[in-house]
Amino acid sequence: MHTPADTLATLDRAIRPAAQAVADLRAVREEWGDLLAAIERPPAAEWPPREARGFLDQLAAADYREDDDQLAAARVGRLPLILREHPAPLNLDALDAAVAAERDLFDLADQLAAAIQRPVRTGRDRYGRFVRDEDDAANPARWHPATHRDAGPAAASSAGSRAYGLHWAAVWLEGRVCGEDTDGDLFELLPPYLLEQAAKVAARARRTVERALERDGRTTHLDDPCPWCGGQLVGSTRPGGEPVVTCSTGEGCGAPAILDRGRRTWRGADLVGLFGALDAARHREE
Numbered sequence: 001m002h003t004p005a006d007t008l009a010t011l012d013r014a015i016r017p018a019a020q021a022v023a024d025l026r027a028v029r030e031e032w033g034d035l036l037a038a039i040e041r042p043p044a045a046e047w048p049p050r051e052a053r054g055f056l057d058q059l060a061a062a063d064y065r066e067d068d069d070q071l072a073a074a075r076v077g078r079l080p081l082i083l084r085e086h087p088a089p090l091n092l093d094a095l096d097a098a099v100a101a102e103r104d105l106f107d108l109a110d111q112l113a114a115a116i117q118r119p120v121r122t123g124r125d126r127y128g129r130f131v132r133d134e135d136d137a138a139n140p141a142r143w144h145p146a147t148h149r150d151a152g153p154a155a156a157s158s159a160g161s162r163a164y165g166l167h168w169a170a171v172w173l174e175g176r177v178c179g180e181d182t183d184g185d186l187f188e189l190l191p192p193y194l195l196e197q198a199a200k201v202a203a204r205a206r207r208t209v210e211r212a213l214e215r216d217g218r219t220t221h222l223d224d225p226c227p228w229c230g231g232q233l234v235g236s237t238r239p240g241g242e243p244v245v246t247c248s249t250g251e252g253c254g255a256p257a258i259l260d261r262g263r264r265t266w267r268g269a270d271l272v273g274l275f276g277a278l279d280a281a282r283h284r285e286e
């Protein structure tokens with residue numbers, strides 16, 4: 001017997017990996033700039049991880065000037081954040097994470113392109129010879145795998161779409177996962193096994209990035225007591241989210257902070273007030 005519940009369950013099985021993959025790919029894109037910024041700074045031993053927003057803006061502005069021509073095609077609506085050669089990275093864990101996430105998404109794009117992207121058409125020129133359809137080859141919606149040719153004078157290697165960086169790879173993958181552009185003949189729908197593969201790789205890339213940024217949901221007991229009640233302060237970083245600190249005392253704590261599920265809670269700009277108070281308390285002890 002096939003009930004409506006069965007149908008829903010079937011739909012759910014089909015949609016869930018796609019929705020999860022999209023969420024994971026977006027998280028990787030959103031946190032990519034922070035990870036690139038982290039490579040250029042010594043690893044932070046303190047909690048919470050330092051926020052990279054201001055630095056990120058500077059980085060984006062610097063990239064804009066440097067790579068103007070080369071990346072013009074890839075920049076439509078995206079920050080030009082490209083992992084580059086680092087002669088002296090300050091945070092090797094962040095660099096390793098960035099390299100691993102990039103390799104994962106690039107390899108996945110190669111794999112999907114090989115499976116569901118139509119090869120470049122050939123036509124005949126006016127002499128009747130078979131030639132590559134250059135317009136079709138240049139279609140910006142295409143993923144171009146890296147190529148290596150060492151045959152004679154035509155020896156060449158090209159990074160293909162990898163040259164545009166992880167951001168573009170993630171955007172392209174999201175389009176395939178969502179089944180975009182399948183009404184033309186350039187892409188086919190992803191078969192279920194490739195959709196699952198895409199979801200698995202996207203989830204791994206997100207874990208890699210968030211672990212390197214210490215945003216993988218870890219909880220830390222802060223050394224300093226709550227400046228207002230002396231209670232235990234607990235810091236946590238949620239995946240993709242901002243750091244949050246709560247005081248374990250509960251409503252009895254008189255800190256000027258919002259009550260969230262019965263705990264004084266600091267997040268966002270409120271954290272500045274908390275860290276100011278902690279700093280003042282430390283100086284009083286000295």
Ligand SMILES: [Zn+2]
Pocket residue numbers: 226227228229230231247248249253254255264
């Ligand atoms: Zn407190």
